[in-house]
Amino acid sequence: MLWSLSFALLLWNPSVSNAQGSNKAQQYSFDNLPTVKGTAFKKDTINILSYGAKNDGITLNTKSINAAIQAMSKKGGGVVVIPAGLWLTGPVELKSNVNLHLQKNSLLQFSKDFKQYELVKGNWEGFPQMRNQSPIWANQEVNIAITGFGIIDGGGDAWRMVKRDKLTESQWKKLLASGGIVSEDKKIWYPSALTMKGSKMKDAGKISPEKTPEFYESIKDFLRPNLMVLNRCKQILLEGVTFQNSPAWNLHPLMSEDLIVRNVYVKNPWYAQNGDGIDIESCKNVLIEGSTFDVGDDGICIKSGRDAAGRERGMPTENVVIRNSTVYHAHGGFVIGSEMSGGAKNIFISDCTFIGTDIGLRFKTTRGRGGVVENIYAKNINMKDIAGEAILFDMYYAAVDPVPLTGEQRLAPKVELLPVTEETPIFRKFYIQNIVCDGASKAVFIRGLPEMSISDIYLDNLVIKADEGVDIQEAKNIHLTNAHLDIPGAKPLLYIQNGKSINFKNIDYTNAELLLRVSGAENKDLKISDTGTTKAKVLSEFTHGAKPEVFEIKKTKK
Structure with missing residues (x-):
């Protein structure tokens, strides 16, 4: 079966109120999107019992499971069945044309004996590194799958600090x-x-x-493996299975193509350090749908290598559709970065729910990364109880938890203008609409670099209840349209530091001590229109060299 990304987006309509944004969104929504090639397997079946496997939770079944997979692949492919029971094993290697199928009430338990995992050359956070062999892995295989109803447990509690x-x-x-x-x-x-x-x-x-x-x-022992690494593979299906308790990242497709993830449950303890849900790194043509993530780090994450190594690889993650999925605890519900040095483009996320994540939509990078992130679309996202920002763009990522722990003190990054080089990251062309958030620390945070503003962000139709309003720094061509901000007593509701071509239109709000604060001498072309001013005690405030003439109120309403 072929799954077409174009077909998947027939219901997608990322129109934006601003005409310029609407035209661009239409351009990138439907043109030249490739298909995601599905998997297909022969009906031939091998049960791991035929190769001596025992479900007593004591017998190590590594040889039995791998022998069954290898035999089926050599025969031309088919289904390898893991029946009900608790199956203890070491690393399992997937092979071309094999569907590893877990029946109901099956638990594939990976051993906590580190001797079962050889040290191998791998990749960690975008760098080539030595790691312990991943519990599940494949290298340059084609037409592979893990399907069914069982649970895969990585034994991660034995590895994690x-x-x-x-x-x-x-x-x-x-x-x-x-x-x-x-x-x-x-x-x-x-x-x-x-x-x-x-x-x-x-x-x-x-x-x-x-x-x-x-x-x-x-x-x-420190070189923790990711639960599953699929390196340079093609035509992959993950469906129905629970992946849990990973030593580090849970699912890590790397430099792979044509990946479908459907109806999986990805689970880690919330305190699991580096316990990401899925990290799609330098992959092309991806569909994730109907899945649930409840993890200790980022939930659904897009990556493409880190710093010089990522730029040298030069493989962006592109053509990705994520829909009808839920993220519970995670550092971010949907995330791009920070290892995005190879770039990311043509990413579409829609009809998803984030509950209790630290940040909702999280886009992060830092100096040294380089890379271009562009043509990112988000639509119909529901959020509840977000600890930090509902929507965040940050080019000063500092590799720390997004929400400080109790008593933790953090200093704001030093602001300095540096030369633009290949190490300077670029964030541009984001189209976000129909966002509802019931509870966040801050509604929207956008922070670029003095030498490289974040640009071309279109936010349309937002309803956000939060403690703080909208914070925009070092950015240009930002459009916030049709927003209801439930932030009682905001001071300010809207903050701009060195912004250019910032437009607010039809902003409704509860009340505000201060509507707008403008800071910095580099502001230009700031506009508010179709927005009431009577619910704000003070209309505007200008500090640190900002001049009132850069700000224009075009039309107001009560």
Whole structure:
């Protein structure tokens, strides 16, 4: 069966009130979108019981499962069945033309014995690195699938370090009683001394000539694998299965093409460090639908390599459709970055719900990345109980949790103008509409760089209840249209720092101590129209070199 991205978007209509935005949105919505090639398998079936597998939770079934997969692939393909039961195993390698099918009440449990996982050359956060072999992996395979109704458990709790501030007192005491080592400041628990040793090194897993096999062995426990890595594969289907408890990222398709993820459940403890749901890295032609994510880091994330290594790879993630999915706990519901040095384009997310995530729509990068992120569309997104920003664009990503822990102090980044180079990231052409958010710390945050403004963002039809309003810094050609902001006593409701061509139209709000604050000497062409002013005690305020003449009220209403 062929799944057409063009067909998938027949109901998509990312029109924007602004005429310029509408034309651009139409241009990128329907033209030249490729198809996602589906998988197809023979009906031939092998049950892993035929290869000696035992579901007693004690027998290690690594050889049995892999032998069944290899035999089926050599026969030309078909279905390898994992029946009901608890199946203990080491790493499983997927092979071309094989559908690994988990029947109801099946649990594929990956061993917590680190000796089962060889150290291999892999990729971590956009860099080539030495890692432990992923529990599920495939390299340059074609027409592969994991389907069914069972659960795949990565045994991640044996690998992950844990921050004390993310557990209750009783949970922390239970963790300490299980063994492991605690840091000198008593704030981090490590599963082993090798994990602790690796954590104290910069780029510990980075592959370099001076590092010997003995060195990597000395920090082996720290080099956590992703639960599933599919490297340079084509025609992939993940359907119906639960993926949970990963050592690091959960699902990691890397430099792959034609991926369908349907009706999966991706689950990690909320305190799971680096416990991302799915990281789509340098992939082309992707459809994610009907899936649920409840994890310890970013939920659904787009990546394309990091810094010089990502730019050299030069493979953007492109042509991605995400729809009818739910994200519960996560650092971000839908995320692009921060490792996006190869670029990202033609990404469409619609009809999704985020509940309890730190940030709703999260777009992040930083100096040094380079890369271009453009033609991003989001529509019909519902959010509830967002701890941070409902919508965030930030080019000062600092590799920390998006919401500070209790008592944690963070300084604002130093603002300085640097030369534009290949290391300067570019964010542009975002079209976001029909967003409803019931509760957030801040409604919208947009922060570019002095040398590279975020540009061409069209936000239309937003209803957001939050503690703070809209914050726009170092940005140009930003359009906020048809927004209801429920932010009682906002001071200010709208903030602009060094913005150019910023347009607010038809903004409804509860009330405000201050409607607009403008800061900085580089502001130009700021407009508000079709917006009432009587509910604001003070209309505008200009600071740090901003001049009143850059601001224009075109039309007002009560």
